[in-house]
Amino acid sequence: MKRLARSIAPHLVLVVFSAIIVLPLLWVVRVSLTDKLTAYKIPPEIGSIGSMNYSAIFTSYPFTTWFFNSLIVALITTMIALPLATALAYVFARWNTGGVALRLGVLASQMLPPIILVLPLFAMFLMAGLMQSRISLIIAHLTICLPFLSWMLVSFFEGDVARLEEAARVDGATRWQAFIKIAVPVAAPGLLAAGLLGFILSWNEFLFALVLSGPDTQTLPVGLAGLETHAGVEIAPLAAATVVSLLPVFLLLPFLRKHLIKGLSLGALK
Amino acid sequence: MADIVLDRVSKIYPNGVPAVREVSLDIKDGEFMIFLGPSGCGKSTTLRMIAGLESISAGQLSIGGERMNDVDPADRNIAIVFQNYALYPHMSVAGNLGFGLQLRHVPKAEIDRRIKDIATMLGITELLSRKPAQLSGGQRQRVALGRALVRDPKAFLLDEPLSNLDAKLRASMRTELIKLHQKLGTTIVHVTHDQVEAMTMGQRICIMKDGEIVQVGAPMEVYRNPANTFVAGFLASPPMNLVSGRLEHDQAGLAAVAGTARFVLPPALRDGYAAQSGNAVTLGLRPEDFHLSRGNVKLSQAVPVATVATEVLGPEVILVCELGGNGGPEVMVRCPRDFSASPGQPLTLHYDLSQIHLFDKTTGKVLSRPSLI
Ligand SMILES: Nc1ncnc2c1ncn2[C@@H]1O[C@H](COP(=O)(O)OP(=O)(O)O)[C@@H](O)[C@H]1O
Ligand SMILES: [Mg+2]
Numbered sequence: 001m002k003r004l005a006r007s008i009a010p011h012l013v014l015v016v017f018s019a020i021i022v023l024p025l026l027w028v029v030r031v032s033l034t035d036k037l038t039a040y041k042i043p044p045e046i047g048s049i050g051s052m053n054y055s056a057i058f059t060s061y062p063f064t065t066w067f068f069n070s071l072i073v074a075l076i077t078t079m080i081a082l083p084l085a086t087a088l089a090y091v092f093a094r095w096n097t098g099g100v101a102l103r104l105g106v107l108a109s110q111m112l113p114p115i116i117l118v119l120p121l122f123a124m125f126l127m128a129g130l131m132q133s134r135i136s137l138i139i140a141h142l143t144i145c146l147p148f149l150s151w152m153l154v155s156f157f158e159g160d161v162a163r164l165e166e167a168a169r170v171d172g173a174t175r176w177q178a179f180i181k182i183a184v185p186v187a188a189p190g191l192l193a194a195g196l197l198g199f200i201l202s203w204n205e206f207l208f209a210l211v212l213s214g215p216d217t218q219t220l221p222v223g224l225a226g227l228e229t230h231a232g233v234e235i236a237p238l239a240a241a242t243v244v245s246l247l248p249v250f251l252l253l254p255f256l257r258k259h260l261i262k263g264l265s266l267g268a269l270k
Numbered sequence: 271m272a273d274i275v276l277d278r279v280s281k282i283y284p285n286g287v288p289a290v291r292e293v294s295l296d297i298k299d300g301e302f303m304i305f306l307g308p309s310g311c312g313k314s315t316t317l318r319m320i321a322g323l324e325s326i327s328a329g330q331l332s333i334g335g336e337r338m339n340d341v342d343p344a345d346r347n348i349a350i351v352f353q354n355y356a357l358y359p360h361m362s363v364a365g366n367l368g369f370g371l372q373l374r375h376v377p378k379a380e381i382d383r384r385i386k387d388i389a390t391m392l393g394i395t396e397l398l399s400r401k402p403a404q405l406s407g408g409q410r411q412r413v414a415l416g417r418a419l420v421r422d423p424k425a426f427l428l429d430e431p432l433s434n435l436d437a438k439l440r441a442s443m444r445t446e447l448i449k450l451h452q453k454l455g456t457t458i459v460h461v462t463h464d465q466v467e468a469m470t471m472g473q474r475i476c477i478m479k480d481g482e483i484v485q486v487g488a489p490m491e492v493y494r495n496p497a498n499t500f501v502a503g504f505l506a507s508p509p510m511n512l513v514s515g516r517l518e519h520d521q522a523g524l525a526a527v528a529g530t531a532r533f534v535l536p537p538a539l540r541d542g543y544a545a546q547s548g549n550a551v552t553l554g555l556r557p558e559d560f561h562l563s564r565g566n567v568k569l570s571q572a573v574p575v576a577t578v579a580t581e582v583l584g585p586e587v588i589l590v591c592e593l594g595g596n597g598g599p600e601v602m603v604r605c606p607r608d609f610s611a612s613p614g615q616p617l618t619l620h621y622d623l624s625q626i627h628l629f630d631k632t633t634g635k636v637l638s639r640p641s642l643i
Binding site for chain 2: 031079160163164166168169170171172173174177181182185188
């Protein structure tokens, strides 16, 4: 009896938490398949089901442009942020460059509310003639990604990896070879996790994108927000667009499962 | 020739810890040298300075007559085996073995041949395609050793390589390392805090304490003539009994007195120590120099003791007893395996006076003693 309770209790807790996470998603998926009127019916009705919202977002709204912008900005941001953050994390871990002050300084910029940073950035991009460009968005997103990624990666270069590099250097490797051939491959799960985090941070970022983008460079979060018009919220197409914008993250899921978890539990790497 | 010469080498870590102080040592080409000392005494730091992994704060290091202070570890052609093995986790065993050769642009066929040779020698041929995570502790240790051997370096530096193995495996690896050294004749510097390893493996032992060398010499030499109470109390198990006492003149001549136990020094020793009469000393009495009967020990001193306990080890029995009788300082005595005594039981033991060690009470340094003829 007690044993049974003990095995059921955790499952109950998990079911509750899973429901909290999954139910809104299910609701979004359902709404995306009906129309606005059915969506708000209480008690819920199945109503007519169809894919009209999905075609609508591609025909009535510049969804493809938003999606493409988001993808480009997130990919390039990650591709720039990851190597830079890796280098930053490595010097922090190996030489404690700048000491605690620099480490905290790097993160301090992220403690300010983003709204404070957005106006200076706006002014700078205006002067540089970069307003409404994707480049301005990428630079802005880098200011978010770099601090987070470098902090996340420091721990991956501390500890055992240093011993491995020493072994490599005695084996005949230069510092660079030890870094590239030993430290980076050993920290690979962490690098992958950091890359995914960088992508997701940029993909979901709203405020900078809202202020810095123009009609042609709007990203998904900005575009989707635009569906909440004066005439009310276009809930059904909004739901469809949300579902599509979740797709990349779903596609990354198998990877996430395999590497992110491994990356986050690097302590087990012996 | 690859003599490793340390000339007043010191290491002060950036945080101000003086880990190694003015260490001077000449490790001969082909020698099996042991660094022995308690944890934290600077053994690893010294080894790491030889390998080039730690900068040298002061003094000079030369290998084969060349100054090495500022030479990159990659260019020293020295191999090191770490305590936790530090195998590259993302490479197979073969990859681990071949890594150093690849960096040196050795041709692929030659690399394969050498990996095969070493793997055969160490009996790890079936493991070549495995990853380190799929190996047992003993197998990892072999791979780490193989990674060092495959490059044919000028010297091997081993930092407590056996300390993570279980007792049985450790004993067999000890023998294997000795054989390996005999076969290759390459210089080995072996760091350990295990005095059994030190006594059995090395040609010379360098005993360190608090970042300084305390004594260097062949195992038996250090065992016979410990330079101070630290060495005396560190080497052998059970180690030398150290008892505080005094040197006194009495009607029989000069005697070393500890509590109620008196050791009347033989004439040859008496003259040498006469000047120290009246001084406080530490007596060093090895457990194996006590005997149950006078037997054929030439110069012996009968001492009464009171039994405290016996520890039966199998091949021998360790008698813990109070020197001079009840209430005296506790000492350990090595007895034959058939010995037995009950707690409280008084006994008379005989100490071999040619093996008495006297140390300065305050400095712990051995009192220079005349040689016994
Ligand atoms: N990287 C380091 N930074 C500061 N102090 C260190 C460092 N490595 C070792 N030490 C200190 O130096 C002393 C000697 O250490 P070590 O050479 O590792 O001793 P051992 O190998 O004999 O146990 C110790 O007091 C240790 O705390
Ligand atoms: Mg050590």
